[in-house]
Amino acid sequence: MVTIFKNKFYLQKTYLDCVDDAGNCFILYSATIKLSLLKMYYSAFIFSDELNQHTERSTFHKSSLKTHKQLLTFSSKYLQITGNWEKAEGAVESLLYSTPDGIVNWHCHHPLASCNVVYKGRSFLGLGYAETLFLSIKPWELPIDELRWGRFLAPGIAITWIHWAGPNPINKIYLNGKEFNDALLEADSVKFNEGKKKLVFSDISLIRHVKFSDHISGTPWLKIFLNKAILNSVESKYKSKSAFTDAQGATHYGWSIFEIVKWEH
Numbered sequence: 001m002v003t004i005f006k007n008k009f010y011l012q013k014t015y016l017d018c019v020d021d022a023g024n025c026f027i028l029y030s031a032t033i034k035l036s037l038l039k040m041y042y043s044a045f046i047f048s049d050e051l052n053q054h055t056e057r058s059t060f061h062k063s064s065l066k067t068h069k070q071l072l073t074f075s076s077k078y079l080q081i082t083g084n085w086e087k088a089e090g091a092v093e094s095l096l097y098s099t100p101d102g103i104v105n106w107h108c109h110h111p112l113a114s115c116n117v118v119y120k121g122r123s124f125l126g127l128g129y130a131e132t133l134f135l136s137i138k139p140w141e142l143p144i145d146e147l148r149w150g151r152f153l154a155p156g157i158a159i160t161w162i163h164w165a166g167p168n169p170i171n172k173i174y175l176n177g178k179e180f181n182d183a184l185l186e187a188d189s190v191k192f193n194e195g196k197k198k199l200v201f202s203d204i205s206l207i208r209h210v211k212f213s214d215h216i217s218g219t220p221w222l223k224i225f226l227n228k229a230i231l232n233s234v235e236s237k238y239k240s241k242s243a244f245t246d247a248q249g250a251t252h253y254g255w256s257i258f259e260i261v262k263w264e265h
Contacts, residue, residue, distance in 0.1 A: 009102075010034045011135045014065060016074055016085060018115040019153070019255040020126035022050040025207070025239045026117045027257065028074055028083065030063045043076050047119065048239060052205045072110055072130055083117040085110050085128050089158050090177045096162070096170060102137025111151075111174070112158035127153040127254065129160075140263075143167035148185055150258025152199055152242050157252045159199060159244065161190060196247040201240040201256060208237040236260045 013031040025048040033040045044058035063076035070087040089112040097104040108131040115128030129151050135142075145166035152159040157176065161183050164170040173183040173192050183192040190199040211234050242256040 008034065009036075009136065009138050011139070012132065014130065014132045016072075016083065016110075016128065016130040017151075017257055018083065018085075018117045018124065018126050018128035019239065019257070020124050023052075023205075023239070023241070023255065024048075024050050024124050024126075025255070025257065026081075026083070026119070026124065027207070027237075028081070030065050030074065030076075032062075043079060045076075045079055045081055046207060046237075048205065048207045054207060056208075072113070081117065081119045083115060083128075085113040085115045085130050088112045088114060092160070092174050092177050092179075094162075094172065096164075097137070097142065097168060099137065101141070102135065104137065104142065105134045106162065107132045107134075108160055108174070111160055111177070112153055112156075127155075129153060129158075129257075131160075145263055147261040148258070150190070150256055152190075152244060152254055152256040154242075154244060154252040154254030157244060157254065159190075161185070193247060197245065199242055199244045199256070201242050204238055204240040206236065207239055207257075208235065210235055233261055233263045 011031065011033050013029060016028040017026060019025045027046040029042065029044045031042040033042060040060060041062035042058065042060055043063035044056070047055040057079050059078040061078045063074060066073045072085040075082045087110045091107065091109045092111060093107045095103060096106050110128070110130035113128045113130065115126060117124045143166050144164045148163040150161050159173065159175050161173040162170060163183065163185055171181055171183055173180050175197065180192045182194065183190055188201045191197070237259040240256045242254055244252045
């Protein structure tokens with residue numbers, strides 16, 4: 001759905017996910033995008049089942065996002081999917097980037113939630129996560145060459161990391177709301193707190209690997225609003241069984257979702 005709007009850019013994107021014990025994984029998006037005179041809505045989901053078979057759907061119709069106390073509800077009749085996220089841990093928020101031209105604000109309002117996703121008449125229960133990212137600066141103007149993001153959930157444990165490589169590096173990792181800035185990200189692990197805490201990935205499954213220009217090939221008119229850096233960006237998204245060992249040596253088992261996005265400026 002597209003409407004006419006005033007001529008300034010912003011993007012507000014809510015990301016939600018849920019993974020059950022078997023590895024059925026849902027990733028959902030609800031976004032509002034303002035590009036020049038256009039205001040657009042975008043909703044999408046990715047489903048990676050326990051056998052690592054993947055389904056994707058998207059629409060330019062607005063989805064419903066409602067919050068009541070600690071409960072967040074997502075619904076899209078066009079995508080035929082609904083879900084509930086009930087927060088179990090405290091929120092974290094960070095102003096990741098700020099210039100006179102705009103900001104990037106990250107609000108992780110549901111870092112650990114009990115969730116229920118209903119898809120094709122089947123209910124999936126698991127641990128979930130939800131965040132909202134607000135940008136009032138165009139993504140291709142951000143000082144990023146590579147973005148790494150991820151989250152790990154287990155009962156009572158929520159870990160989220162954000163890593164920017166480029167002119168304005170960021171290296172933030174949160175454990176149950178506490179911030180650390182020394183994360184070492186490797187292909188199969190994340191270490192932080194001077195190496196005292198370690199998250200190890202196993203059975204890593206590729207959910208999506210796509211060049212952005214190919215991803216929007218069904219809507220070629222969008223390319224007139226985007227520059228080469230965005231069109232040539234490549235996203236790789238993964239899910240993985242994971243084990244987190246804390247500073248006391250206790251190990252917590254759960255699932256991680258993480259991604260790597262590379263830009264060509």
